[in-house]
Amino acid sequence: MDVILAGIIFVVSYFFIMTEKINRAIASLAGGVLLLLTGIYSTHEVFFQYIDWNTIALLFSMMVLISITEKTGLFTFIAIRFAQKVRGNPIYLLIGSAILTAIGSAFLDNVTTVLIFVPVMLKITKLLKLPAFPYLLTIIFSSNIGGAATLIGDPPNIMIGQAVEHFTFLSFIQHTAPVAIVMFAILIAFCLIFFKGKLSNIKSNMVELSAIDASKNLTRSPLLYKSVGVLMMTLLGFLLHSILHIEMTTIALTGAILLLLLTEGELDTEEILSKVEWVTLFFFIGLFAIVGGLQQVGVIDEMARMIVVSTEGDYVKTTLLILWVSGLFSGFIDNIPFVAAMIPVIQEFETYGMVYLDPIWWALALGACLGGNATLVGASANVVVAGMAEADNQKISFIRFMKYGIPIVLISLVVSTVYIYFRYLIPYMGQG
Structure with missing residues (x-):
């Protein structure tokens, strides 16, 4: 039940952030408050575990x-x-x-x-x-x-x-x-x-x-x-x-x-x-809070663990899937809390017999950083620029940004795929 509640609150919050029907700071903070009211997490947990x-x-x-x-x-x-x-x-x-x-x-x-x-x-x-x-x-x-x-x-x-x-x-x-x-x-x-x-x-x-x-x-x-x-x-x-x-x-x-x-x-x-830019700061606080709700109920951790299951432990598939999942998800879930959730999961990959994790770490880094270009909430810099622009009456539309951001991210992930495959994965397979 908690998983469903957290998911609904996340989706509704993001709907209002993306459509800009209400102020994005209010939308994200309202999502965080709803998670508190529904008992998904406590005030102590959200303030000391999830807000960066x-x-x-x-x-x-x-x-x-x-x-x-x-x-x-x-x-x-x-x-x-x-x-x-x-x-x-x-x-x-x-x-x-x-x-x-x-x-x-x-x-x-x-x-x-x-x-x-x-x-x-x-x-x-x-x-x-x-x-x-x-x-x-x-x-x-x-x-x-x-x-x-x-x-x-x-x-x-x-x-x-x-x-x-x-x-x-x-x-x-x-x-x-x-x-x-x-x-x-x-x-x-x-x-x-x-x-x-x-x-x-x-x-x-x-x-x-x-x-x-x-x-x-x-x-x-x-x-x-x-x-x-x-x-x-x-x-x-x-x-x-x-x-x-x-x-x-x-x-x-x-x-x-x-x-x-x-x-x-x-x-x-x-x-x-x-x-x-108080609106920007409070938007970040709310964003950390609603993503924290997904972390609290185990959605992000479970999604990451499913990567290994879906690839059946295949090293090449796992590395490339980490790249694409990180790139696509970081565009919609701020890359800071996403990476925070992924780090312990990748560290656990050793228990699946994966000893050489460096290419997977580079896949995570490239996916998270470059994937942040997809939307206005994908990376910290995006949110800051949007806040400063809005304060100067130069508001950047969420949807308009996505029209340019998503193609850039897709190109980035293709380039990164080719790079990782030829620099790390082919030599690794050759050693095997």
Whole structure:
């Protein structure tokens, strides 16, 4: 009975999230409350087992840092300079935003990258009177593809890296980066095919753009140096977190609180906190809660165990099925809780006689990270961008996003299948 109840609540919640008939935060939170009322889990279980407070705290911290930094006019300055460098060309702007986002997502993390870059892109598109949707879509896809390339790029990779002791930062670059590079090239071609015609017809007012003095938008004050200094220290902390042995959430919280303390006399703290995307944060909380309901009744674990049963323990079939199941499900169930449920299941594969699990781990990593592009709730970066866009009156439709996201994911999974089969499975079968 609990399984049926949890399933119905999940489906109904997702229906309202996808159709956007009511606010997505309300839809997800209502689903979580219904799970509490029906006794699927207790308040203690949902708050301490299923809601990923590390992700919530990391997002909150970066939103605070970005909100304060934005007060200095830095992002407006960068936006104008960037637009001037590409001479307002909409196509070059699209490609440039994709490259910057992919690189940033690989070596920082995709959530931090979009939090920094989306405000810049929203300012550029407004300045040049360009439609924001193609650029925001490209940023989301680039962030998830770039994030798949490294251990710190996407939360699922971090979780897998922590679960498998012999996986290092270099391991991910060697094994997942090749697919990310190929997919990024395909993404650029994809975006040009779908958006080049629309964007080419738009002529930017280069005369007006060139006449703008970008430096006038930059407030050179102690606030600028404090905010940029703390932001750079925080990003450096992310890069060195494995050496420092400090969690990224702790680094982000430290940066946010430090900057609030340093600017307390210059800025109204309540105003800064009002700029935080609370709708996005509460949507995440509700999303973790409704997926937690499926975990509580054993749906996700049972689904994962059925993989082994359905493939009869065949190593090749199991690896490829993990890739496709992870890719397809991560598009509709946020990839963080999905990977959290899959990790212990893959660890149990050893009891089925599977000793060499590395290809299965890479299949999970690629499927979860690249599959997150399917829908607006597939990955953390997607939700964050959608929240920032909505706050700027540039709402991204769930269904419209899927029209582009699902084809990208299907292409990603085909590319990953070919890669995994030829790099890992054929050599494995040859040894057998």
